Amino acid sequence: MLAPHPETWLCTRPEGLFCKPGDFFVDPVRPVPRAIITHGHSDHARPDHGAVLATRETLAIMRARMGEDRAGRVQQEIAYGEALEINGVRVTLRPAGHVLGSAQVVMDWKGSRAVVSGDYKRRPDPTCAPFEPVPCDVFVTEATFALPVFRHPDPAEEIGKLLRSVALFPERTHVIGCYALGKAQRLISLLRESGWDRPVPLHGALMKLCRLYEELGVSLGPLEPATVANKALFVGNIVLAPPSAIQDRWARRLAEPVPCLASGWMRVRQRARQGGVELPLVISDHADWDELLDTCAEVQAPEIWITHGREEALIHALAQRGQRGRALHLVGLGDEEIEDEPGGGE
Amino acid sequence: MSVKLFAALLESLVYTPSRNGKLRLLRDWFATAPDPDRGVGLAALAGELALKTAKPALVRDLVAARTDPALLALSHDYVGDFAETVALIWPERPGANQPPPGLAEVVELLELTSKADLPDLIASWLDVLDSSARFALIKLVTGGLRVGASARLAKTALADWSGTPLDDIEEVWHGVAPPYLAIFRWLEGKGPRPDPNGAPVFRPLMLAHPLEEKDFAALHAPDWRAEWKWDGIRVQVTSGPGGARLWSRGGEDVSASFPDLAPSLTFHAVLDGELLVVREGEVAPFSDLQQRLNRKAPGAKLQQQHPAMIRLYDILMDGEEDLRGLPFDARRARLEAWFARERPALMDVSPLIPFASMAELAAIRDGTRAASIEGLMLKRADSAYVPGRTKGLWWKWKRDPLTIDAVLMYAQRGHGKRSSFYSDFTFGLWRGEELVPVGKAYSGYTDEELLWLDRWIRNNTTARFGPVREVEKELVLEVAFDAAQRSGRHKSGVALRFPRIARIRRDKPASEADRLETLMATIPDGGA
Structure with missing residues (x-):
């Protein structure tokens, strides 16, 4: 018997991507009875689902962000590689390399396989397990940076740029705007790899998740709250804060701050200049153009479904490589990087 | 490595809003960039790099041959700026194992390469540079470089870095061509002060302080001379056997914007005055002058409808004789004598305002309502022409706002x-x-x-x-x-x-x- 095409059993609904025989959603945007969550960013992990299946780390992140009672009435952990049958659908999670705990959802149904990758990246990241390509019939991908202008440079070079600026302006504070989950911890790790061993002062909004990362076994070195009482720490130091804080009242405690922003969007000058950023750092937790295409090739899927982002360019490029692309137009995804821009609230 | 280093400098300058931050970046460039790239970069910053430039169409053709047209169009839509799109989308060639070109090498080869060979040359550079260096290179070769720093700022940084007064640098600046090797040798104590050899150079201006009430109380009328403060643009006129120039307040050459004045500059002197647009004896509003200043090559119509002239109020050099050490009264006499002798077209001398007491002068100031007059200038009768803003010699006394x-x-x-x-x-x-x-x-x-x-x-x-x-x-x-x-x-x-x-x-x-x-x-x- 011919295996059923995934479009017969995996579909989009207003709540999100739905597996019909398994009767569960992946990263639904509204409360649903049963959800599998790829990772803890707030556009993928929403509160108030019935049963939630995710990695141990993702569940811990969800509890920390939304409270024990809103992270799913029933919470079920599943380790990478461990298989689970849900109404005849075999479900496995594989690392996505995006943030700690991030996973691709591998679904096998009657000999046909679909992989929902969530958000992912291919660069090494000491704070999370690396992406594992899984051959499949349909690969569901993001397309955040799906234009050939997005080629992320080596993050070590970007950190080098930052450290040169710190050396040139030793009396000032470099304050890096970054997302609280994933980016902040990766930046700290990159700094540590480059030999930066000073205590890193953190905005209050970042502290909780950094502590959680440490509890989950990712060591980040000395961290300090960036409070007014700790002012002496700020001179010549690198401070991390949410993007919205780096140019607002909170930043007045810093020493002549140099506002920096770490995001894949920083590759485009106009995007960087709009926010008054003085030092753009092109460091992203998403796949860039080459990595998107390489990944689609590696998983050998004849069909690529695109959840959100710049799907037009990706579909065009995939067609030239003999892969069929299809835009799912899922709403509510992609906000995680939008929050990376300053001025988005106070 | 130098195109890359220069591109990094340009990028930092664009992103850094504060003056002190920019100065620090520039000092770092002077201290670390090798010759002659250091001076070529400085010339690019100061807007004095004369380059044979390529047409933007050349870059367009190069990138079109290397990318998918649909992806290029989508990318251009997203990024906005075409040069930046090209810089970002240009396919890396991991095999291209040549070293990246130096800045001076780029400038030199652009000059020497024939039009037919230019595309291959530029493509070979783009192949070996990173995206920010590609951006700088494209802007440089197509003549669209915007630097986020003025010539004045670059010279200020040069002064800070070398510990040499800015005024001294200004006086030799226009006598040395890029890459300014003689200037760098001098600033690093490895060579003599460059001699301009009669080339027209800018001499730093004497500037005034705003007059405040407490200062006014101390003024003794007989010690002071008064002139109208015109609402125009301060210029220095330099003319002699080596050529003629109009310099702005900051030492920028603005001659090209005022070709109508060029025929008047046949004398041998250095003069200080105000550039004005005057119609039938009436000074036009400042905005009229601004329209002239914004045009690098004004058309005949603009020159006719916005006729420029210079109202003189000081003389720094008469022939080769430096008058800057003389007191104001003596310079004023020399200026009037010079003017009577030369009678230059499109120039006049700003009149002195007679007054017997400071109270009378205050009444004159309060009585002026003409838009072309911002107030009064007070100049000490015995003051030499001192560059910069020395307190107590010249005052600007604006009308009450x-x-x-x-x-x-x-x-x-x-x-x-x-x-x-x-x-x-x-x-x-x-x-x-x-x-x-x-x-x-x-x-x-x-x-x-x-x-x-x-x-x-x-x-x-x-x-x-x-x-x-x-x-x-x-x-x-x-x-x-x-x-x-x-x-x-x-x-x-x-x-x-x-x-x-x-x-x-x-x-x-x-x-x-x-x-x-x-x-x-x-x-x-x-x-x-």
Whole structure:
């Protein structure tokens, strides 16, 4: 018997991507009875689902962000590689390399396989397990940076740029705007790899998740709250804060701050200049153009479904490589990087 | 490595808003870049790099041959700037194992390479550079380089870095061509001060301090000479066997904007004066002069409709004789004698204003209403011509500013140190039942007032548009300004010169703020 095409059993609904025989959603945007969550960013992990299946780390992140009672009435952990049958659908999670705990959802149904990758990246990241390509019939991908202008440079070079600026302006504070989950911890790790061993002062909004990362076994070195009482720490130091804080009242405690922003969007000058950023750092937790295409090739899927982002360019490029692309137009995804821009609230 | 280093410098300069930050970046460049790239970079920053440039179409063809047209179009739509799109999308060639070119090498090869070989040359460079260096290179070869630093700032950094007074650098600057090896040798103590050899050079100007009440009280009338303070542009005229130039206040060569004055520059002297647009003996508003200054090569029509002239008020050199050490009175006599002798076209001498007492002078100042006159200049009779702003020798004594009571409408965050404060204010006046914006001010307030305004704005925001907040139309600000001018570019039809916040009028309800008609009435001849 011919295996059923995934479009017969995996579909989009207003709540999100739905597996019909398994009767569960992946990263639904509204409360649903049963959800599998790829990772803890707030556009993928929403509160108030019935049963939630995710990695141990993702569940811990969800509890920390939304409270024990809103992270799913029933919470079920599943380790990478461990298989689970849900109404005849075999479900496995594989690392996505995006943030700690991030996973691709591998679904096998009657000999046909679909992989929902969530958000992912291919660069090494000491704070999370690396992406594992899984051959499949349909690969569901993001397309955040799906234009050939997005080629992320080596993050070590970007950190080098930052450290040169710190050396040139030793009396000032470099304050890096970054997302609280994933980016902040990766930046700290990159700094540590480059030999930066000073205590890193953190905005209050970042502290909780950094502590959680440490509890989950990712060591980040000395961290300090960036409070007014700790002012002496700020001179010549690198401070991390949410993007919205780096140019607002909170930043007045810093020493002549140099506002920096770490995001894949920083590759485009106009995007960087709009926010008054003085030092753009092109460091992203998403796949860039080459990595998107390489990944689609590696998983050998004849069909690529695109959840959100710049799907037009990706579909065009995939067609030239003999892969069929299809835009799912899922709403509510992609906000995680939008929050990376300053001025988005106070 | 140098194109890359230079590209990194350019990128940092563009992103760094503060002057001190830019100075630091430039000093670092002078200290670390090798010769001759160091000087080629400096020339590019100072706008003095004469390059044979390539057409943008050349770059367009190169990238079209290397990319998919649909992806290029989508990328261009997203990025906006074409040069930046090319820099980002250019396919890396991991096999291209040549070293990246040096900056001086790029400039030299552009000059030497034939038009037919230019595309291959540029492509070979783009292949070995990173995206930010590709961007700088494309802008450089197509002539669209914007640097985020002025020539003056670059020279200031040169002075800071070498510990040499800026004035000394200015006096040799225009006598040495890029890459300025003789200047760097001199600044590093490895060579003599370069001799301009008769080439026209800029001599730093003597500047005035604003006169305040406490200073005024100490002035003794017989020690002082008075002139009108014209609302034009300060220029230095240098003319001699080596050529003629018009220099702006900051030592920029503005000769090209005023070709109509060139035929007058046949003498051998260095003069100080005010550039004005004058029609039938009447000095035109400043905005007319600005239109001339904005054009690098003004058309015949513009020259005819905005005729320029120079009103002289000092002489620095007569032939080879340096007069700067003479007292003001002696220089003035030399200026008048020189003028009587030379009779240059399109020039006159700014008259001295006779007065017997300071009280009489104050009355003269209060009595002037002509828009072309900003107030008075007071110059000490015995003062030598000293470059820079030495206190107590020259005073500028502006007319009292005009004021209006306007309503705060929008606020925007400032830059650099003020980036967490709403410090740029758009204010409006009543026209009928509606408020129309008439200007923007970002100075005049104290630190305490700024704190108060910032808090008030955050608590009274009604809408946000990106970095701009619209606020409740409730707060009245007393705005001081030097003059109002008609303007077709503003919705209200009027533009203010030097508006600043004089006071916060918490006591005044918005409905009692001034009307637009009141402002219009301050424009001489009713704003015809």
